[in-house]
Amino acid sequence: MTAAVAGLAGPQARAVELAFALLLIGCAAGAVALLGAWGRRGR
Numbered sequence: 001m002t003a004a005v006a007g008l009a010g011p012q013a014r015a016v017e018l019a020f021a022l023l024l025i026g027c028a029a030g031a032v033a034l035l036g037a038w039g040r041r042g043r
Helices: 002-006 010-042
Strands: none
Touching: none
16 A cells, blocks of 8 residues: 555645545444444344
8 A cells, every 4th residue: 555655646645645544434324334333123
């Protein structure tokens, strides 16, 4: 991942890093929401 980003220009690499971070945050939020729904359904 880092090697691929290193070949890009500064601003482009920054945009890719930001998009990747947002994707990870979105996945984490989705996982938390699913776990919360499962926990409520179990009770």
